[in-house]
Amino acid sequence: MKKSPYLGLNENDWKKKTEEIVQDHPIKIDELVEIIKSSWDSIFASTIGTQKLQLGKDIVLSPQFTGSILGTLISHEFSTRYPKAWRPEASKQDKDLVYIPDEELSCEIKTSSSASRIYGNRSYAQPQSGNARKSKDGFYIGVNFDKMTLAMNALSKLILTLQGDGDYLGAVDLLATKGIITEQLANDLALLEKANIPVDIVFEQGKEVLGL
Numbered sequence: 583m584k585k586s587p588y589l590g591l592n593e594n595d596w597k598k599k600t601e602e603i604v605q606d607h608p609i610k611i612d613e614l615v616e617i618i619k620s621s622w623d624s625i626f627a628s629t630i631g632t633q634k635l636q637l638g639k640d641i642v643l644s645p646q647f648t649g650s651i652l653g654t655l656i657s658h659e660f661s662t663r664y665p666k667a668w669r670p671e672a673s674k675q676d677k678d679l680v681y682i683p684d685e686e687l688s689c690e691i692k693t694s695s696s697a698s699r700i701y702g703n704r705s706y707a708q709p710q711s712g713n714a715r716k717s718k719d720g721f722y723i724g725v726n727f728d729k730m731t732l733a734m735n736a737l738s739k740l741i742l743t744l745q746g747d748g749d750y751l752g753a754v755d756l757l758a759t760k761g762i763i764t765e766q767l768a769n770d771l772a773l774l775e776k777a778n779i780p781v782d783i784v785f786e787q788g789k790e791v792l793g794l
Contacts, residue, residue, distance in 0.1 A: 620769075621655035652727065660679055676688070691725070
């Protein structure tokens with residue numbers, strides 16, 4: 583294990599040291615937030631099964647499933663953008679997001695639907711048994727998607743308000759800023775398509791469908 587960067591430091595200096603470590607990490611905060619948001623959007627732009635059920639609408643997603651698929655999309659987005667720098671987990675010993683040039687900078691991705699905390703980090707800094715699959719030290723990416731759900735609900739409320747008020751200019755502005763598929767979202771949708779996960783809802787109708 584690498585020597586702790588906090589060794590010998592006064593506890594009052596830990597926060598400053600943490601900020602320095604985060605600043606020097608190859609993942610930059612602004613891009614991380616962008617990737618998390620686009621990955622989140624990808625989940626709810628997807629359908630699954632022969633009935634093309636929409637995730638989050640026709641299928642109520644458990645926090646565990648949501649967290650798992652979100653972490654997977656985040657890892658694959660990094661590896662798609664930077665194939666020589668990042669790769670997803672490939673073995674039980676790997677972190678969720680592996681930094682190829684220096685695995686000490688690899689990251690675990692922890693998610694939570696709690697409004698105040700990320701329970702997945704309970705394992706962090708705990709004594710590690712000899713048969714542990716992954717190292718518990720190092721870097722963690724924490725995503726609290728409870729607040730992301732609140733943002734989605736706020737956007738839905740805005741859309742309904744614009745429709746109810748007949749605000750044409752407001753609707754045009756919203757469509758121009760939100761009703762687009764960004765390059766990041768397009769990449770995520772392509773990833774889902776490559777995994778044979780349907781992303782479109784097709785309404786089939788007619789006598790042939792009814793067998794008449």
